[in-house]
Structure formats: structure tokens, C-alpha cells
Amino acid sequence: MTATTRRDFLKGAATCAAAAGLLAEAPLDLHANPLGMPIGCQTWYVRDWIAKDFPGTLRKLSAAGFQAVELCSPYGYSDAGFGGLAQYSGPQLRRILSDAGLACVSSHFGMEALRKNQDAAIAWAKDLGLTQMLVPSLGGPLHPTMDDVKRAAGEYNKMGEKAAAAGIQQGLHNEGFELSTVDGKRTYDLLFQLLDPKLIKFQFQVSTIAEGFHAADYFTRYPGRFVSMHAQGWNAKTRKIVPVGQGTLDWKKIFTAAKIGGIRNYFVEMPFPLMKASVPYLRALNV
Numbered sequence: 071m072t073a074t075t076r077r078d079f080l081k082g083a084a085t086c087a088a089a090a091g092l093l094a095e096a097p098l099d100l101h102a103n104p105l106g107m108p109i110g111c112q113t114w115y116v117r118d119w120i121a122k123d124f125p126g127t128l129r130k131l132s133a134a135g136f137q138a139v140e141l142c143s144p145y146g147y148s149d150a151g152f153g154g155l156a157q158y159s160g161p162q163l164r165r166i167l168s169d170a171g172l173a174c175v176s177s178h179f180g181m182e183a184l185r186k187n188q189d190a191a192i193a194w195a196k197d198l199g200l201t202q203m204l205v206p207s208l209g210g211p212l213h214p215t216m217d218d219v220k221r222a223a224g225e226y227n228k229m230g231e232k233a234a235a236a237g238i239q240q241g242l243h244n245e246g247f248e249l250s251t252v253d254g255k256r257t258y259d260l261l262f263q264l265l266d267p268k269l270i271k272f273q274f275q276v277s278t279i280a281e282g283f284h285a286a287d288y289f290t291r292y293p294g295r296f297v298s299m300h301a302q303g304w305n306a307k308t309r310k311i312v313p314v315g316q317g318t319l320d321w322k323k324i325f326t327a328a329k330i331g332g333i334r335n336y337f338v339e340m341p342f343p344l345m346k347a348s349v350p351y352l353r354a355l356n357v
């Protein structure tokens with residue numbers, strides 16, 4: 071998640087205990103949730119709350135029915151409300167999350183921050199018990215050449231190799247650069263060919279349906295290549311973001327395809343009232 075592309079699109083509408091450890095402390099009722107996974111949310115839309123009161127924000131998310139969160143790290147998001155996370159040690163952050171009844175194994179990192187000091191970012195992730203490090207975009211030009219795409223993929227493969235050596239899964243979200251085209255082909259599709267499937271997984275942004283990117287299609291087209299998704303409801307008639315379960319998306323189809331895609335977790339990502347309104351549907355959805 072960058073501070074620009076996806077957020078601009080959605081505006082109208084630390085970290086973490088390893089999931090297994092937290093679930094052992096506070097068992098969650100997962101049997102009715104899609105794929106038996108904790109109902110998660112991305113914390114970008116509550117960044118202002120996090121900047122003021124991180125523990126209180128987590129308690130509010132838990133009270134809304136969320137069982138897991140994905141953070142944005144101080145590495146790339148220090149000026150966006152997440153800089154305060156750096157004041158806590160890994161054990162302190164894990165305890166704050168555990169006290170709120172939330173699991174967290176994933177966080178977003180800025181691409182430029184990884185370029186400057188990936189080793190420090192990995193150390194932060196390890197200290198917090200993360201198993202997934204995502205970047206919002208490879209940050210290439212919006213009108214790339216094939217050489218631009220190959221260069222970006224080569225750089226990220228090297229980052230993925232370093233993360234894998236530390237036991238961390240590196241992943242890629244789909245933002246502006248990934249939604250571009252080269253010679254009539256989607257850059258996103260080209261990256262599936264250029265990025266090493268052993269080193270890099272993908273995180274699908276469901277709201278990119280507005281740009282013609284369909285979640286279920288991608289999950290089935292590239293089996294096993296995904297690690298997670300960011301979930302938003304979508305109304306094709308009004309072309310507006312709505313709570314998950316409302317609008318025109320077939321969520322049974324999406325989650326069924328997600329099994330093929332290989333996702334390990336999912337995170338609702340919208341303004342808080344819409345995220346909260348998504349929980350009852352997800353609690354009742356069996357896939």
C-alpha cells in the first residue's frame with residue numbers, strides 16, 4: 071500500500087504475534103469464517119488512530135470482530151501514522167496485540183526503505199514474529215518498457231532471496247506500476263513470469279476490479295502464487311466500494327478460487343465503518 075495510488079482510489083468509499091502462538095493463547099472461533107482463517111483487517115484506514123493510541127486502536131478493531139491485523143511498518147510508513155511503532159520492542163508489540171486478542175504475521179514495507187536497508191527491516195520483522203513482508207508496488211514507471219519490468223523483477227527477486235534466507239516470505243501487492251501495460255500486456259501478468267515463485271508471492275487487491283482485474287480469475291490462473299488478499303466489496307452499478315458481502319461480487323467464488331491461489335490470510339481494507347459492516351457476512355460465510 072503506497073501513500074498514493076490505492077489510497078486515492080479508496081478514499082471515497084509492530085507488530086505482531088505469530089498466528090499460531092496467539093491462537094494457542096486465545097482460541098478463535100474459526101469454523102464459520104471463509105477458509106477457516108481469522109477475519110483480518112489492514113490497518114491503513116485507522117492510521118490516525120494508531121498514531122494517537124495504538125493499544126486502544128487494536129482493542130477497537132478486536133471489538134469490531136476482527137481476529138487478525140496486517141500492519142504497515144515504520145520502514146516506509148513512519149510519516150503515515152506508523153512511526154510510533156518503532157518505540158516498542160518486538161515482545162512489547164506482541165504483548166499489545168495478544169492483549170487485544172489479535173494475531174499478526176504480516177506487514178507492509180516501503181520499497182524504497184528496503185532498498186536503503188533491507189537487513190534492518192528483516193530484523194524488525196523477525197523481532198516481531200512476522201512471517202510475511204509485503205511491498206505495495208515495485209515502484210516502476212506508470213508507462214514502463216519491458217526493460218523496466220525486467221529490472222524491477224530482478225531487483226525484487228534478490229530481495230526475496232535475502233528474506234527467504236531469514237525465513238520470511240516476501241510478497242507483492244498490486245498498485246500503480248503493476249496495473250500498467252507493456253506492448254499490450256499487463257505488467258502484473260508479466261511479473262508472474264519474471265518473479266521467482268519460490269521467493270515471491272502475491273497479495274491481490276480485490277478493488278482493482280475497477281481496472282478490470284478479477285480476483286477469482288487471477289487465483290485460478292496462477293495457482294499457488296498468492297499469499298493473501300485485501301478485500302473490498304464492490305458495486306458494479308455505482309462503481310463504489312461497499313462492505314464485503316454487499317454489492318455485486320461473488321464472494322463464494324472468490325474464496326473458493328483463493329484456495330487454488332494459495333492464500334494464507336486475508337485482510338479487509340476500507341474505512342472503518344465499512345470494514346466493521348463486513349464482519350457479520352464473513353462470520354456467516356462458509357467456503
